[in-house]
Amino acid sequence: MHIRVINPNTSAEMTATIGEAASRIASPGTRVSARHPDHGPVSIESHFDEAVSAVGVLEEVLAGEREGADAYVIACFGDPGLLAARELTRAPVIGIAEAAFHMATLISTRFSIVTTLGRTGIIAEHLLDQYGFSHHCRRVRAAEIPVLDLEENGDAALVRIIDECQRARDEDNIGAIVLGCGGMADLTDTISREVGLPVVEGVTAAVKLAEALVGLGLCTSKHGDLAFPRPKPFTGRFEGFSQLTPER
Amino acid sequence: MHIRVINPNTSAEMTATIGEAASRIASPGTRVSARHPDHGPVSIESHFDEAVSAVGVLEEVLAGEREGADAYVIACFGDPGLLAARELTRAPVIGIAEAAFHMATLISTRFSIVTTLGRTGIIAEHLLDQYGFSHHCRRVRAAEIPVLDLEENGDAALVRIIDECQRARDEDNIGAIVLGCGGMADLTDTISREVGLPVVEGVTAAVKLAEALVGLGLCTSKHGDLAFPRPKPFTGRFEGFSQLTPER
Amino acid sequence: MHIRVINPNTSAEMTATIGEAASRIASPGTRVSARHPDHGPVSIESHFDEAVSAVGVLEEVLAGEREGADAYVIACFGDPGLLAARELTRAPVIGIAEAAFHMATLISTRFSIVTTLGRTGIIAEHLLDQYGFSHHCRRVRAAEIPVLDLEENGDAALVRIIDECQRARDEDNIGAIVLGCGGMADLTDTISREVGLPVVEGVTAAVKLAEALVGLGLCTSKHGDLAFPRPKPFTGRFEGFSQLTPER
Amino acid sequence: MHIRVINPNTSAEMTATIGEAASRIASPGTRVSARHPDHGPVSIESHFDEAVSAVGVLEEVLAGEREGADAYVIACFGDPGLLAARELTRAPVIGIAEAAFHMATLISTRFSIVTTLGRTGIIAEHLLDQYGFSHHCRRVRAAEIPVLDLEENGDAALVRIIDECQRARDEDNIGAIVLGCGGMADLTDTISREVGLPVVEGVTAAVKLAEALVGLGLCTSKHGDLAFPRPKPFTGRFEGFSQLTPER
Amino acid sequence: MHIRVINPNTSAEMTATIGEAASRIASPGTRVSARHPDHGPVSIESHFDEAVSAVGVLEEVLAGEREGADAYVIACFGDPGLLAARELTRAPVIGIAEAAFHMATLISTRFSIVTTLGRTGIIAEHLLDQYGFSHHCRRVRAAEIPVLDLEENGDAALVRIIDECQRARDEDNIGAIVLGCGGMADLTDTISREVGLPVVEGVTAAVKLAEALVGLGLCTSKHGDLAFPRPKPFTGRFEGFSQLTPER
Amino acid sequence: MHIRVINPNTSAEMTATIGEAASRIASPGTRVSARHPDHGPVSIESHFDEAVSAVGVLEEVLAGEREGADAYVIACFGDPGLLAARELTRAPVIGIAEAAFHMATLISTRFSIVTTLGRTGIIAEHLLDQYGFSHHCRRVRAAEIPVLDLEENGDAALVRIIDECQRARDEDNIGAIVLGCGGMADLTDTISREVGLPVVEGVTAAVKLAEALVGLGLCTSKHGDLAFPRPKPFTGRFEGFSQLTPER
Known part of the structure; x- marks a missing residue:
């Protein structure tokens, strides 16, 4: 099982701290990969920081999809981008x-x-x-x-x-x-x-919940309001999202 | 009074529709300027679209601050980025x-x-x-x-x-x-x-509420959790937010 | 636009204070007329005072209807008679x-x-x-x-x-x-x-909300539970309400 | 024990119906007296009717106080004037x-x-x-x-x-x-x-609850927000309330 | 009228205290019988004590049914077994x-x-x-x-x-x-x-509410989720419950 | 890790069904032992059945404590005895x-x-x-x-x-x-x-949550209202609970 732990801020030190804590708590068969976005705030201390960080979280989820992650953890206490992230994948997504x-x-x-x-x-x-x-x-x-x-x-x-x-x-x-x-x-x-x-x-709680959901074979629901987003054009620096064709 | 109406999606037609409706309802002394972000989805129909659009909204608020807007309307029914936008300005910000x-x-x-x-x-x-x-x-x-x-x-x-x-x-x-x-x-x-x-x-309701708040001299509170964000480094394509030094 | 501001207590001094504050905040095209009931308590400091004052408020709304008021403000913090007042008119009624x-x-x-x-x-x-x-x-x-x-x-x-x-x-x-x-x-x-x-x-907030609703062309709903009251006999000192035939 | 049952509308027939139902259910030692206000609507079918009827209810409570009622029932399903009535007496007041x-x-x-x-x-x-x-x-x-x-x-x-x-x-x-x-x-x-x-x-439920409270020796609290109203001048047709000097 | 007051703990002294208070407050025509289970904790100070005591309460209700009780009071402030007790009888059951x-x-x-x-x-x-x-x-x-x-x-x-x-x-x-x-x-x-x-x-409040409900002729609803339990085998020390054939 | 799965009813077939489902979902290092009480209803379909079954659940938790269970699952959808069970152990207890x-x-x-x-x-x-x-x-x-x-x-x-x-x-x-x-x-x-x-x-969800909590080293809180019950005499068929001296 591969759990992608996403630190929504861009602090490499904090990503390391989070990744180590996540790895330590993970079960033997679980591989943890900790990532942070390339784009975003170094720390999240306001609604503003959180809103900006959500985009980075979503990009990391899409990257995780390409790499075959089985579950995602969003490792900021505001759970930025949580419902949006769930739309992008069948894998479970857990906010800390x-x-x-x-x-x-x-x-x-x-x-x-x-x-x-x-x-x-x-x-x-x-x-x-x-x-x-x-x-x-x-x-x-x-x-x-x-x-x-x-x-x-x-x-x-x-x-x-x-x-x-x-x-x-x-x-x-x-x-x-x-x-x-x-x-x-x-x-x-x-x-x-x-x-x-x-x-x-x-962080540790989310890793264990992610393992639990994967163990249960429970996926994020694609029936109703967490279904994959309808594909559509995005402009400017978000143009990359236009190519969004999630496996259906 | 200058109300900046932000259409969070990037559809120019919809921005025009929204802008005209806003202008029609505005009081004689009110100037409405309708904008949409350069970057984002052409329509907002999911949590994902909404999360991405929020960043564009915030950039438009910062642009509005430079141009001296007196109030902001966020013209998408999910009120994307509302609390984050309020942190960026003393002006009232209203979601539709x-x-x-x-x-x-x-x-x-x-x-x-x-x-x-x-x-x-x-x-x-x-x-x-x-x-x-x-x-x-x-x-x-x-x-x-x-x-x-x-x-x-x-x-x-x-x-x-x-x-x-x-x-x-x-x-x-x-x-x-x-x-x-x-x-x-x-x-x-x-x-x-x-x-x-x-x-x-x-949209029309928000324009009138914005006029009302400006008329009352009521600003977005800068005491407590809607205070200006603490300045900090942003990386990558959001580096521009590092220069964020809102008037205090 | 004519906003009738009703001070539910019978203190003329307070009515003047309220009326001046309302007038000061009103937009150029808005005329404010402040009234207090002829019948009722000089101040409102209990459920009892409030219940009695509500009747005076309703009479002032009916008087306002005869004079063509475009909106009403009920200027006591308990919003006495608010829903009842809304039944008597198509005009917006706002409690402070x-x-x-x-x-x-x-x-x-x-x-x-x-x-x-x-x-x-x-x-x-x-x-x-x-x-x-x-x-x-x-x-x-x-x-x-x-x-x-x-x-x-x-x-x-x-x-x-x-x-x-x-x-x-x-x-x-x-x-x-x-x-x-x-x-x-x-x-x-x-x-x-x-x-x-x-x-x-x-008081000031209510004046601006009243202006906003009138500006939007929004009337108190006459569909459902805020419809005009069914006409019926009233006895004794409230006999006058029997003649109640609101424009429909 | 004397329970005053107040029909808030002025329909004598309904007062009789209510009074008989109340009397039938009352315990042997309980005397029921049914009253309706002299002033008010013949039936209560709106917020407006209810607001006007509340004043009549309060006058009937004051009358009951002079006659030594031990408890009150307000016999309209909107419980008009309930909290105001409680302020006027130490006796229990129950809405139907x-x-x-x-x-x-x-x-x-x-x-x-x-x-x-x-x-x-x-x-x-x-x-x-x-x-x-x-x-x-x-x-x-x-x-x-x-x-x-x-x-x-x-x-x-x-x-x-x-x-x-x-x-x-x-x-x-x-x-x-x-x-x-x-x-x-x-x-x-x-x-x-x-x-x-x-x-x-x-009506029947309220009579039994009133008997229960009186039996328990429980009075309406005079500590805090249901204390007797502060005496004060009332004007016009409500001038009589100025003499309000409830036993304290 | 016979009210069975059940003290859910097994302290005889407390049962006496409760029984005396209940008797003192009861109306002339009401007989109070206070009981405590044979089986259970001497006092109830935790979820555990409460869960165990509930079984004793239920046995006392069944005993009361055999003796023709008209209403029940469960005299512990956690209302142990309240909804279960209501299933066992048409008589009102009141928690303190x-x-x-x-x-x-x-x-x-x-x-x-x-x-x-x-x-x-x-x-x-x-x-x-x-x-x-x-x-x-x-x-x-x-x-x-x-x-x-x-x-x-x-x-x-x-x-x-x-x-x-x-x-x-x-x-x-x-x-x-x-x-x-x-x-x-x-x-x-x-x-x-x-x-x-x-x-x-x-305890006193519950006695008066029980009297009130009986006086009103109101029974515990047997329509829907408080209907008598479906008869079924119970094993071990609860075998006696298998004979449960409540009057229907 | 040893998870004790308690089927609160006394049906051996259902206990087997539940135990097999629990074992199938458990992680490699987890041992599942399914038990049902000796005393109680064969099925749980009412508040009454549930109240009686809670005692059996508690006895099975105490038995599990003697056998060194690391976590408990209460496998009835009413979660009977859940908070009481938590008082009896430091191990996590999960209702289905x-x-x-x-x-x-x-x-x-x-x-x-x-x-x-x-x-x-x-x-x-x-x-x-x-x-x-x-x-x-x-x-x-x-x-x-x-x-x-x-x-x-x-x-x-x-x-x-x-x-x-x-x-x-x-x-x-x-x-x-x-x-x-x-x-x-x-x-x-x-x-x-x-x-x-x-x-x-x-059942399966609870097994995975139990594994998660044990993996996190999280115990049922013994600070405050889930602390071990105060020891005290129990009478009659519950006398055995008097010896309750949980490890503290």
Whole structure:
């Protein structure tokens, strides 16, 4: 089984971090290939960054299709381009936010999210609403650290994240914590040990969900609103999408 | 007052249709400039088309900022890039789906939507949920016509839309109908006459809401999660976004 | 265009305040006439006050119909008699609570309300639920000042309102504030300046929404549940309503 | 125990029907007094009728207070003036819509409503939302008979109501039916026999809930938003409310 | 009328407390018989305790059927076995959590719950969701006392409960308090006096609701999903349920 | 890895069917042991059957703990005893209804459920509400076949299930179908082939989710409301639960 893990930002360091975490958790028969787009923002900290990054995600899915990927993981906590990506393939596509939410509800009745910047909290709130998990999340918290600090000032960032997780544990009446950034994929064990309750991280959760769906033989539905897009002309720098003739 | 109306698809005919409808409805002191991106799909009929089109919308907002636009209308019923666009400017930004929903709730207690293709119904459902209008919409209906048929086979398309609107009126227990595509902007009067109940169309509704917000002196909030994006490097074909230094 | 602004309480001072704010915001071609009922409470601070005031509102709408008003604004934050008023006319009728909520969601993702007395908070909560905006409002706050203090102890009242707005800004994770009383219509600029984020006030918002609907040619739906009431006998002091024969 | 049953419309026949049904169901120690306002509509079939009737309801509550009523029933399916009435008294006040909804959820998992005119369905929908019962109601149905036909064309009306109830039973996947009009208070047994599943009627349900609350010693809360209204001047024909000095 | 009050735990002291409170509140013509299962936990403080206790509840309902009970009360705040019990009988079956919620919404707009252990709060939250009362409850609070302390350390427990109720009153913006444990049935008057706002207790509320339903002639629906269970073999210690042939 | 699959009913044939389906889908390193309780109903078709079966499920979890199971699957579509079971172990516990819902939302935007008897539809509705998936499910359908017919009249049952699935596909505007009974675990491939869209079955889905959670090292939270139950005396036939001293 070949899982393509797409880091929607263009930071090679973060792609490596994510890819290593994904590989470590993958089952023996699973091959993980981590990629990031050639085009896009180095980090995703706003609706704007997210919208731009979605195009890169879609190109990486199309590349994955040519290489025969069996499943895709979108490794940014805003799940950018998720439904669009599902239209492009029969393979399962999993966002790390949804993956973490699903897993957290299976081991606890209520959870809190600890993310990077407060301004991205609204993105998590919108996803919770869309996926149906609003009632399971007590609170969206932010450690107020820029995403790239996870790579560049890892130790200081870790302290702040643990600190916020402990506050969540003590104040929020929860059973589990969801880490709200793909860049935290290598921190799960440390945080979990320090905080003392289950810590759910999306990259690893998504890899296991992708394996599960492939194992079940479940494909993304091509009946109805996730069917392949109707082929049509694209202009300018997106002209390449005009050649889109997905296997049907 | 200068309202920039952005048609997110790259069809010049549809941009003209939308621009004319917007200009007709605008108040005397309002100048409407209609634009479409240089890069993107000729029509928007899927999550994929919508995700790609969002980048073009954002570029047009940045262009509008350079030209001093006072407000923006995003003229596709999926409101692509709406929150991202709001981050890029202090000017109000209005999506035509939200505009139509808001207006419909002010003149009726319940409405139905008549859109183009059934597969885009889920996009409307997600927006209704996010905006809070799910309970006000009885049903999302589709005339099952491709978007460009509105330009290319206008008469046949009109017949099918009117037909579906009449079914909505007779079966859905509603007070108003929302037209679910920017390309229907010039059909409102005809449809309304044939159907006999208020028909709300998003392009015109959005122009009037934009005028209203500018008239009130209300700007897009720069406090909290719609603040300008943090400047950062973008790579590849999106490198231009690295120079993003919005007036603060 | 003639907009009839109805202050549902019988305070002439507040009617003047409201009327001036409405006139100031109105477009050149718009004439604003502000009225208050002859019969009713001097201020509205409870469900009881609101229920009684609704009858006065309805009489003012009927008077407006005789005078050819093109739209109506109900200038109390509980939107008293709103749906009943809509039944009496083809003209648009806008409540100031709904107007403020609609506008606030167009410029921010989340807002808080600052109202007068805590006991009226439940009225705002019920309206948020009915209109679909509960998820967009973080918190309903009260400055704990009686409504008429806005006229009689304006300076002290203003200090308390600004104080509460600043708390909302600092604690509620919001992008905008909604002022929860028609009597605050002249305070918007001052408060906005002191608080530093968009402040949405309902009277002015409603005037612009009324202009927008009239500009769009959108009437209150007479199809279904907002149709004119069936004529019937009324007894006693409401006998006058028996003559109700709205243009059909 | 003295329960004041207030028929919000001014039809003496319907007041008699309601009063008899209430008396029949009351416990031995309970005295029922049925009243209708002197001022108001002869039937309630719109938001307008309902808004006007609310004032009459409030006057009857004040009259009941002078006569020492122990509880109040508001016998119109729109529960007009319910929260306002609660502010005027420590005694329990029960609306017949809420009473029927509460009772129906105790004997079934899902119910449908059969009301008079389709246009009043929206009132029931709004109450279901406000009270929290939207998910328990499968469908709001109308027999499309004017309210007074229940008195004047009783046999024909009954046939249509039974017919609609049978459709509800056969099509709606429900366990119980709620009758949606106070004027149906004397039809419950007949309908229930013909339809063969539990039929919940609001007047009788409200009388028993009122007895229950009085028996429990539970009063309408005077802490918070249902406290007595602040005394204040009322003008014109509502001047009498200025003397409002409820026992505190 | 014979109301069977079932204490789902096996504590005889608590059964006596509950039975006495139920008898005191019952109407003259009502006979209350309080029972507890022979098999089950001495107190209910977890999902596990609750699941086990449900079987005992069902056996007590079957016993009550043989003795001709007219209604049943399930006297544990988690309403264990409620829908299952309803399937076994035509008589009304009332849970004390639902009873308290219903009554609280009739005398206030918002309430808080004060229960025993924090870990049982989630059970109350799930019931609020299922019954439709989530929006009416501001907060679920726990006094953090084990259930049996209500019997064994009554004075100390009472102090903590009153303390938590006073915090609810002062901080939660509510009109009433719901006591969240059947073992508090005898404390209502004391707590209400100390706290100064209406205190709703479920055992007494359920007795009055049961009387109300019986008085109305309303039975548990046997149409649809609460119909008698299909007879079938049960094995092992539940073999007795195979003989289940409820009167149909 | 050892996954204990618990069939909550006592039908050995169904346990075999479920166990075989679970074993077939399990990964190489996973051992599946299928068990059914010694005590309980032969099939589960009502709230009553479900409540009784929950105790058997809990005993099987305790047995699994003694045998060192790494995860548990509760293989009845009502997820009986799910939260109680989670309290008894650190191992993940997955219900087949929740498993199917989670998986269905990852490959489609909307699904329908096809279950056995119509009367069990309400159980699915309540679970959808509790888990947060109500908006993702378009319709709960029943083939109206008793559960044991799946074993005893397999061919006829299969025809009816396929028939109902085809109706769901053609009428419900969905992308996937969820099979609503553990006894359908061996039919998935056939149904999926006949119906032509993804068919999600809970037993297999739950096995893969259990593997995923174990692979992630995620345990059921013991912080907060899923902590081990407080030890306490149980009486009568449940006395064995008194010895409950879970590893802490």
